[in-house]
Amino acid sequence: MTEEGAGSRFGERVRHALTEYGPLCVGVDPHAALLHAWGLEESASGVRQFGLRTVDAAAGRVGFVKPQVSFFERFGSAGFAALEDVLDAARRSDLIVIADAKRGDIGTTMNAYAAAWLTPGSPLEADALTVSPYLGVGALDGTFSLAESHGKGVFVLAATSNPEALGVQRSQTAQSQTVSAQIVAEVSARNAASTPAGQWGSLGFVIGATVDWTDAGLTPFAPAAPILGPGFGAQGAEPADLQLRFGAASPAVIASESRSILSAGPDGLASAIDARVADYRKALDV
Numbered sequence: 002m003t004e005e006g007a008g009s010r011f012g013e014r015v016r017h018a019l020t021e022y023g024p025l026c027v028g029v030d031p032h033a034a035l036l037h038a039w040g041l042e043e044s045a046s047g048v049r050q051f052g053l054r055t056v057d058a059a060a061g062r063v064g065f066v067k068p069q070v071s072f073f074e075r076f077g078s079a080g081f082a083a084l085e086d087v088l089d090a091a092r093r094s095d096l097i098v099i100a101d102a103k104r105g106d107i108g109t110t111m112n113a114y115a116a117a118w119l120t121p122g123s124p125l126e127a128d129a130l131t132v133s134p135y136l137g138v139g140a141l142d143g144t145f146s147l148a149e150s151h152g153k154g155v156f157v158l159a160a161t162s163n164p165e166a167l168g169v170q171r172s173q174t175a176q177s178q179t180v181s182a183q184i185v186a187e188v189s190a191r192n193a194a195s196t197p198a199g200q201w202g203s204l205g206f207v208i209g210a211t212v213d214w215t216d217a218g219l220t221p222f223a224p225a226a227p228i229l230g231p232g233f234g235a236q237g238a239e240p241a242d243l244q245l246r247f248g249a250a251s252p253a254v255i256a257s258e259s260r261s262i263l264s265a266g267p268d269g270l271a272s273a274i275d276a277r278v279a280d281y282r283k284a285l286d287v
Contacts, residue, residue, distance in 0.1 A: 011129060011154035012201030015227040015255070018064030018097055023281045024243065026065035026099065026229070027274060028259025029055050029087065031072045035263050045079035048072060052087030055263065058270040060094035062278060065255055067229075068127075070102040085124045098127045099156065099229065099255075105133030107140045115144035119153040129154030131207060131229070135169070138187040145204055149195055154203050156229045159184045160217040162209030162236070171217065179218030189222045201253065202226035210238035210246055210256070221249050230254045234261025240277070240284035256281065 031051035033043050039054075041047035052068065059066050068091075073084035091098045104114040117123055118130040130148075132141055134157050141157070148155045160170055160181040170181045178186065185206060192202030202224050210232030214220070228247065232238045233256045244251045258277065265273035 009152060010196075010200060011148070011152055011203035012196065012205075012226060014097060014128075014152075015064075015154070015205075015253075016201050019252070019255070022062070022064035023278055023285070024230075024254050024256040025063045025274070025278050025281055026067050026255045026257045027055060027059045027063055027262055028101075028257055029066055029068040030259040030263065035260070038264070039267055045073075045076040045083045048076065048080060049083035049086055052083065053090055054267050055270065056087060056091045056094055056096065058267075058274055059091075060096060062271065062274045063096070065097045065099060066091050067099040067101050067257055067259075069259070070100060081125070088125060088127055092126070092128070097129070099129045099131065099154075100125070100127035101131050103131045103133050103158065105136055105140070107136055108143075111140055112143040112147070115147045119144070119148050119151060119155075121151055127153075129156055129205070131156045131158065133158050134184050134188075138184060145191055149203060152203075154205060154227065156205045156207050156227070157184060157188050159188075159206040160208045160212045160214075160219060162211040162232050182218040182220070185219060185222055189224070189226070192224050192226055196224050200224070205229060205253075207231065208247075210242065211236065212246070214246075214248070225250075225253050228254045229257060231257045234258035234277075235264075240280040243281070243284060251285075 029052050031048040036043050036047050041050055068087055073080040088098055100118050117125050118127050132155055144155055172180050174183045188204050192204050196202045205227035207229045210230045228250060243254060247254050262273045262277060
């Protein structure tokens, strides 16, 4: 985001972007098959071109982009340099940039991850970072504090749709909650303590678009907070499913799509984004 918007709270910036542009978030996922389909090299140069073209097409059409860090990281230092360029271009284009890095550790190690992604002026600066709470939500306290101090956001993995996660996330805690529900409760308590009345929390959640909330033990939470909803598009969920899946929380959902849009190729990307934005607006009747 621009300096003008940098001082506002992340939750409110998301709220404004959802109102202005709708829920679509364009994933920046330059995996090998897409690079080849786009006629790009499977290299740091290729992922850089892929990312910059995606940002250029997304700018002014959507409010959010989500670079998947792993697809850049696999090319080592040159890949990270490419990612730095993509992150910078996206933020200069006034897009809210969610770094999908899923970091999770303890103590100073986690704090260093947070500093890398959430410190203003950092080479890898993003507007928000995905994190894993499975070393304990308390291990993320330093990350939460850093994010809040800089007007940044954090998306905590709460209920993902991959089948491998079910045994852990649906397990019952000593409080007779699912692990997913306890994570949401703990993060929501942090939001409640730091969020002005009537505003959205800046600590959000990753909840898959194909997740059954009842099965996951999830219930509506307060205060409202952004929900990053992967699983739309190629993974099966459609815009018409958003309200059905997320119910009362649907106004806070950022609907992440990548392959379903990126497969249009560099020449068809802008039109694919426009068409999908229209699909969401029709589904939400806005």
